[in-house]
Amino acid sequence: MSIGLAFFHGWGLSSAFWNKLRAALPDYPHAVIDRGYFGGTCNTPWHLADQWVAIGHSKGWADALHYTRQHQGAPEWAATVSLCGFTHFCARHADDAGQARRVVERMVKVFGKAPHEVLNDFLSRCELTDCLPTSDQALTLLALQHDLTALIDMDVSQLFESLALPHLALAAQDDVIVSPALSATTWSSTPHTELIWHPTGGHALGHAHADWCAQAIRRFVTTVNRPGHG
Structure with a gap:
């Protein structure tokens, strides 16, 4: 069976994030899902492969889990790959790992007044300033603010566990x-999951260390494509 790769970028980015990877x-055939933050569009040639592996950066990985349920004609994933991804972003209780809710709530509040400032600061901390929109790319403010707000309470843990898919986390x-x-x-502690660390890369894996990420993904995809797998 042939396998294709479907790419989902994270918040504040566009599908150009994936160019190097x-x-x-x-x-492999590629499908690219763009949230349209800077006016980008999607390219989803699902007919080019028998099975598809969803590859998501940051929030894009969680978006991929919902995608097949929200878009008629989209395939069920054979596996997923997360780059700097998560099932929840904000800490759910005092002892939980994750960003403090107040940090994201403040970002949402400031975004309403100074969206370019918030975006520039965020991508700088991600080590992704070369992914900032160009001067001729207008921001789709409603989409950016909606998805930023969604990070506060987002938790796809139960959905992910219900899928029981092979998964690679970088x-x-x-x-x-x-x-x-x-x-x-x-x-x-997640079943069916392999976690691989890189010592550097910040929140930019996939754009950073693209060759290393590609090597890990290629090896993982060969296991998904074995007879009886997926």
Whole structure:
């Protein structure tokens, strides 16, 4: 069976985030889902492969879990790959790993007044300033604010567990957005999941260290494509 790769970017980004990684994975059909924050569009040639692996960066991984239920004609995933991803972003209780709710709530509040400032600051902390929109790209403010707000209460833990899919998680030990503690808590005890660490990369894995990510993904996809798997 042929396998394709479906790419979902994270908050404050566009499908251009994936350019380096896609170039390093030329042997598979690609589908690209763009949230339209900067006016981008989707390209979903589902007919080009028999099975599809969803690859999501940050919140994009959680978006991928919902995608097949929200879009008629979309395939069921054979597996998923997370780069700096999570099942929940904000801490759910005092002892939980994750960002403090007040941090994201403040981002939402400031975004309403100074969206460019919030976006620039966030992508700077992600080590993704080269992914900032160009001067001729207008921000789709409603989509950005809606998805930023959704991070506060988002939790796809039960949905993920119900899918029982093979899963690869790539995480960076110096990620200041999704801490190593959150990555470890999220993936280390999850069935069917392999967690691989890179010492650097921040919140930019996939854009950063694209060749390393591609190697890990290619190896993982070969296991998904074995007879009887998926």
